[in-house]
Amino acid sequence: MNTQTLDEILTQNAYPGRGIVLGKTEDGEHSAVAYFIMGRSENSRNRIFSKTEDGIRTEAYDPSKLEDPSLIIYHPVRTVGDALVVTNGDQTDTVRDFLVKGESFAAALCTREFEPDAPHFTSRISGILQADGSYQLSILKSADAMGSACNRHIFSYEALPGIGHFIHTYQKDGTPLPAFSGEPRRVKIPNDCEDFAALLWNSLNADNKISLYVRYCHLQSGAVQEKIINKHGGRA
16 A cells, blocks of 8 residues: 655655645554645735634735735634534534534535636545544535536545645646545655645645644544744744
8 A cells, every 4th residue: 555755755746736745654643634725816825824712724925905804704613512623614613613513524415516716616625633643634526517516425544653735735736726536645744744745735835734733642642733934034
């Protein structure tokens, strides 16, 4: 079974769009989460990640330049009880609301579809990480070039040391942007949070990368280490 490093994947793709990585460190001690955003337009590039009480949100770096906030301002990461939800849009809140009501990740995503940004019809990608390290990833994508129907895919994984899975919105750069295809990519997860963040950030295209969030959680103690890197505004 082919397992790649994220730099092998990302340095070959100038525009994967937004991406989610979930997995477990090589030593088996930590769950790992990463989420990044990229942008081609001025509106998309005018963003940073900031911390919230239960995760992170996107904000305009320069509010005076913010145009349409509908698809670029949202909470990518929220904790819900013992679970962590990460998505590329406002479906984070949909999943959170369903979980609070005792309903499932899958049920929440059955109420949503791809983004209404024709001609791209950008896929909605989502993940949920459980306290035991197991996780699910999902992609909601257009069934055709006209956006006439939505295909919904969910992938479930048990946690394996050193292994994660990576899903992103776009297969590559293009006009229109082609949606991610196939199953999430099986990738290697290193032991050190700082090293993982550096590897990801340095592998993303320098012109298009905007922000990165990485979170490691010790599976026994629950201790969390987080890293935010913003192209505008530095590191936290």
